[in-house]
Amino acid sequence: MYVTASSGAADLWDRVFGSQSDPxxxxxxxxxxxxLAVIVPHNIWRLSRNAITIAHEGGHxxxxxxxxxxxxxIRLHSDTSGLTVSRGKPSxxxxxxxxxAG
Known part of the structure; x- marks a missing residue:
C-alpha cells in the first residue's frame, strides 16, 4: 500500500487523539x-513523593x-515541591x- 505524507499525518493524529477501548x-x-501501595504507608509515601516530584519536574x-x-x-525542595527553570521567550x-507538561 502506498502511504502519503497526508495519510501518515492523519493516521498519527487518529492514534494520538482518537478513542480507544476501555482497559x-x-x-x-x-x-x-x-x-494505594505507594501512597498509604507513611514510610513508603515519604520516599515515593520525592520520586513523583522528580517525574513531574522532569516532564517540564x-x-x-x-x-x-x-x-x-530543576530544584527539589525539602517540602517535596519542585521548580523547573528554563530560559527562552516568555510567551x-x-x-x-x-x-x-508536568
Missing part, C-alpha cells in the same frame, strides 16, 4: 492497588528542551507546552 478490569484494579524539563528552551535546572507555544 481490562484487572488493569484498573492493579493500577489502583499499586497507587523534557518538554522545555524539546520545544527549544534552555533548561537551567509562545514553547512556554505554554513547558508549563502544561
Amino acid at each position: 481490562d478490569q484487572w488493569v484498573v484494579f492493579a493500577t489502583a492497588a499499586a497507587a 524539563g523534557i518538554v522545555a528542551l524539546l520545544s527549544g528552551r534552555r533548561l537551567d535546572g 509562545g507555544l514553547g512556554m505554554i507546552l513547558t508549563a502544561a
Whole structure:
C-alpha cells in the first residue's frame, strides 16, 4: 500500500487523539492497588513523593528542551515541591507546552 505524507499525518493524529477501548478490569484494579501501595504507608509515601516530584519536574524539563528552551535546572525542595527553570521567550507555544507538561 502506498502511504502519503497526508495519510501518515492523519493516521498519527487518529492514534494520538482518537478513542480507544476501555482497559481490562484487572488493569484498573492493579493500577489502583499499586497507587494505594505507594501512597498509604507513611514510610513508603515519604520516599515515593520525592520520586513523583522528580517525574513531574522532569516532564517540564523534557518538554522545555524539546520545544527549544534552555533548561537551567530543576530544584527539589525539602517540602517535596519542585521548580523547573528554563530560559527562552516568555510567551509562545514553547512556554505554554513547558508549563502544561508536568
